Amino acid sequence: MHEKSTAIGQLKDISTWVSSVNDLNRLLELILATGTRIMRAQASSLLLLDRKTQKLYFKVSTGTQKDKMKNFEINVGQGIVGHVAETGEPLLIEDVTQDQRWYSKISDEIGFKTRSILCVPMKAHNQVIGAIEFINKAEAESFQKSDLELLNVFADVAALAIVNAKKFQAAERENKGLKQALGMSHQIIGQSREIQEVTADALKVADSRASTLILGESGTGKELLARLIHQGSARKERYMVTLNCAAVPETLLEDELFGHEKGSFTGAGDQKIGKLELADQSTLFLDEIAEMSPSMQAKVLRVLQDGIFYRVGGNTPISVDIRVIAATNRNITEEITCGNFREDLYYRLNVVELHMPPLRNRKKDIPLLARHFVELFEKEKGHYHIEISPAAMKTMVNYDWPGNIRELRNAIERAVVMGNGKQIMPEDLPMQSMQAKLNTVEFGFSMQDAVDDFKKRFILMNLEHTGGNQSKAASIMGIQRTYLSRLIAKYGIKK
Ligand SMILES: Nc1ncnc2c1ncn2[C@@H]1O[C@H](COP(=O)(O)OP(=O)(O)O)[C@@H](O)[C@H]1O
Ligand SMILES: [Mg+2]
Structure with a gap:
């Protein structure tokens, strides 16, 4: 009884290691050492199966000869371990000399007298990924059925640790690759005085908590500048959290920002962590901030003032430390005059104001x-x-x-x-081909045909340039949006 409860206690220790030790080798050493102690074995090994070569490799070992084990590899089907890996079934052999599956070469070479072996497979998703073996119970006892049960649990924990660590390593590799790729596509390129000035200003304010408002036309690099500021700050170890206020419908914006408690409204489902919480200790980039409704603006302002908010349906105050960077391509002072943007939020956000040229x-x-x-x-x-x-x-x-x-x-x-x-030619460029498209009126057209043809192509070009945004296209062409819609219908222009 006593023995069993200590075993459970040690198993519990192991499960906490699995989530906290990132070094797989160290973790497997801990697991195997604990198992060997509980099992009172003289030696043990954990082997991993390589699917391609169909061989088992000694990953970690204990016992007097443990350092020599790394020199050996075992074919699937060979010896006791190879047999366990092949069948996926555990084996308890009390006297190896009486078992014809026993492969004595390793014991002979390292000068270790093997008597009994207890060996279990490690499985992940029902596939054998390796095996653990314990050799010779101390004081000339033999392994029991009950040892086997315990060892099975060990094997499961070890398998979990291996799978976790592999996932972790894969994620880390992917992360590194992504970061490199991002580095390349997130570089701010430009030697003009305009861009040099704005990036210098951005770096000056980067390492402060000052709220920053970035103004500039669409596509000028506002988001890129926000990233530069975040990367230049002490918060760079954490991800910058981005919320594009124009991309989220107003009704969902609150949920996105504040999150919600489980079942707080119909369809709320599980608890959700909002972007405000995700951005704690980091930077929150509120893109297209002028698209936010005045009532939402008021809520955001409150969080910025108090540093505290509640999840939707929650009553526990959550305190956060967030650096806010906001951006808009709108004329913000005009939006304030029209009553679309709250002046108090504007003053809160533009502690620093940067303009992308x-x-x-x-x-x-x-x-x-x-x-x-x-x-x-x-x-x-x-x-x-x-x-x-x-x-x-x-x-x-x-x-x-x-x-x-x-x-x-x-x-x-x-x-x-x-x-x-090999070489980019003018005709490979979209504006060149669009320019060409504009010049295709033909002899034989009536004046009305030519004008219609031109209007149609002109509208198409503007829509292409604005990514299909009709309001923007209309404003660039200097016509009413409703008039543009009518022309689009008239000329049968497809979206
Ligand atoms: N100075 C720059 N150097 C290199 N790439 C840039 C630069 N400015 C913008 N870009 C790229 O142009 C695109 C638009 O930039 P973005 O920051 O999204 O603009 P905005 O947020 O102002 O609409 C992005 O793909 C971005 O990586
Ligand atoms: Mg943008």
Whole structure:
């Protein structure tokens, strides 16, 4: 009885190690040492199965000869361990010399007299991933059926530890890869005075808690600048949490930000942690903040003032330490005048205000950016060293880029895909082909045909540039949105 309760206690220890020890070898050593102690065995080994080679390798061992074990490998089906790995069934052998499955070579070579063996498979998802064996019970006793039961539990815990650690390692590798990829696509490129100034200002305020408001047209790099600030701050070890206020319907925005308690409203399901909580000790990037309704703005303001909020349906105050960066492409002062944006929130957010310049005001950066994006996409597409022809470069520098860097990036991606894989030509660029499309009126058209044709293509171009955003396209063309809708219907332009 006493023996059993200590065994359970030690098993409990092991399960806490499984979640806290990240070094798999160290963890397996701990597990095996504990098992050997409970089992009162003279020696033990944990072996892992390699599916490809169909061999078992000694991962960790205990006992006087433990350091020699790493030199050996065992084929599936060979010896007691190999047999267990092959069948997936445990074996208890009281006297190995009486068992023809016994493979004596290892014992002979290391000079260890093996008498009895208790061996169990380790399984994950019903597949054998290895085996654990205990050798010679102390004081000339033999292993019992009850030892076998205990060992089965051990094997399960060890298998879990291995699977967990492998997942953890895979996640870590993936994380590293992603971080590298992000590093490349998150670099702020530009040597113009405009971009140098704004990045210098951003870095100056990075390592403070100061709320920051980033203004600028769509596609100018506001989100990128927010990341730069976060990376330059003491909070960089944590992920920057992003919420795009325009992408979430108003009704869900509160849930996204504050989270909710289990069953707090119909369909609420389990408890949900909101972005405010996720961003604790980190940075919260509120993108397109001007799209938030005034009532939501009031709630956000309260959190920023108090540093405390409640999950929806909850009554425990949650205190958070958040650095807020907000961004909008709207004219924020105009939004305040119209009553769409709360002045008090504005003052709370723009402790620091940064302006991202539009690309047309820093044409100097276009060649640099174009090269940067070519390098980014040629790798992705498996091409190398794609040049930009002088004519294509000229087209890009002369173009106005209403969609800013995002539009340039998309244009290059398209050109890399559509082009000849060696050199980007003007006709690979979308604005060039759109320009061509605008000039296709033909002889024989009536004036009305020509005008209609032009209008249709003109609208199409603007819709393409704005990613299908009709309000934006209308405002760029200087017409009413409702009028644009009518024209779209009239000319049968597909969305
Ligand atoms: N200075 C820059 N250097 C390199 N890439 C940039 C730069 N500015 C923006 N980008 C890229 O352009 C795209 C749009 O940037 P983003 O930050 O999302 O703009 P915004 O938030 O202002 O709409 C992104 O793919 C971003 O990586
Ligand atoms: Mg954006």
